[in-house]
Amino acid sequence: MPLSILQISDLHAEPKGVLAYGAADTASRTKEIRPWLRSMSEKVDLIVVTGDIACDGNPEAYEIVRRTLEGLAAPVAVLPGNHDRRSTMRRLLGPFIAPHTWSEERLDFDMDLGGARVFGLDTLVPGSHTGALPAETLARLEREIDRDPRPALILMHHTPAHSGMPKMDEPFGGREAFLRIAAKRPNIRVATGHMHRAIASVTHGVLITTAPSVALGIELDFGEEGGDAFRLAPPGYALHRLLDSGEWATHFGAMPIPDTFAGPYRFKGVVNPHED
Numbered sequence: 001m002p003l004s005i006l007q008i009s010d011l012h013a014e015p016k017g018v019l020a021y022g023a024a025d026t027a028s029r030t031k032e033i034r035p036w037l038r039s040m041s042e043k044v045d046l047i048v049v050t051g052d053i054a055c056d057g058n059p060e061a062y063e064i065v066r067r068t069l070e071g072l073a074a075p076v077a078v079l080p081g082n083h084d085r086r087s088t089m090r091r092l093l094g095p096f097i098a099p100h101t102w103s104e105e106r107l108d109f110d111m112d113l114g115g116a117r118v119f120g121l122d123t124l125v126p127g128s129h130t131g132a133l134p135a136e137t138l139a140r141l142e143r144e145i146d147r148d149p150r151p152a153l154i155l156m157h158h159t160p161a162h163s164g165m166p167k168m169d170e171p172f173g174g175r176e177a178f179l180r181i182a183a184k185r186p187n188i189r190v191a192t193g194h195m196h197r198a199i200a201s202v203t204h205g206v207l208i209t210t211a212p213s214v215a216l217g218i219e220l221d222f223g224e225e226g227g228d229a230f231r232l233a234p235p236g237y238a239l240h241r242l243l244d245s246g247e248w249a250t251h252f253g254a255m256p257i258p259d260t261f262a263g264p265y266r267f268k269g270v271v272n273p274h275e276d
């Protein structure tokens with residue numbers, strides 16, 4: 001049976017009246033995507049928010065996100081990014097924390113959607129811009145992949161794919177082990193965030209996509225500083241469609257909300273929060 005999974009990413013929500021990195025009104029953006037999200041939620045089976053939900057783990061920002069995500073027609077699952085705090089997410093985004101988490105502290109999940117399995121992996125390393133998957137999570141993922149041959153979509157914030165933009169291409173803890181597991185079958189797809197651009201890359205035989213941001217479009221730049229600046233751009237999304245054939249097709253798009261394309265602006269004052 002065909003399935004559609006909507007992925008949105010990198011909202012970088014700030015409290016009302018605070019501009020993210022001095023330039024982007026992400027509180028307003030988080031509010032203004034609500035009508036589009038409501039209408040799309042009627043057409044998809046699941047919505048996954050792949051991290052950098054708040055810009056610095058601020059509770060007021062999560063409240064704004066909660067109001068955008070509540071009351072949608074499809075279930076919603078959230079994953080943390082390097083700008084998030086797990087404890088604050090648990091407290092304020094409780095209804096969107098998938099129930100089948102693999103551990104008390106972390107926010108990994110797996111879901112059975114009938115025709116496919118969906119895994120959400122928590123790559124957050126508090127206080128760090130880079131991500132990692134610990135050995136226990138990788139072992140659990142491998143067991144789940146080995147016992148069930150159905151198509152699988154693995155979602156997470158950080159990406160093992162490289163973009164060619166030097167400031168965005170960083171180490172990813174557990175990269176080789178993860179890619180070995182994801183390469184086990186051709187019906188496994190990996191969908192990530194963090195790059196703020198729509199990118200597809202085959203890495204060690206695994207097709208990895210990265211979703212565009214809801215708020216900040218990273219400037220295309222392959223020079224030395226590439227990846228360190230953004231523009232105000234319309235909100236993007238990725239939609240992963242499982243076809244009757246068991247293959248995945250990923251559609252990238254922009255929500256019909258105009259923006260000025262002002263910029264580029266530097267990412268100044270970046271915060272990768274520690275836990276409280």
Ligand SMILES: [Fe+2]
Nearest residue numbers: 010052194196
């Ligand atoms: Fe981000």
Ligand SMILES: [Fe+2]
Nearest residue numbers: 052081082194
């Ligand atoms: Fe990120």
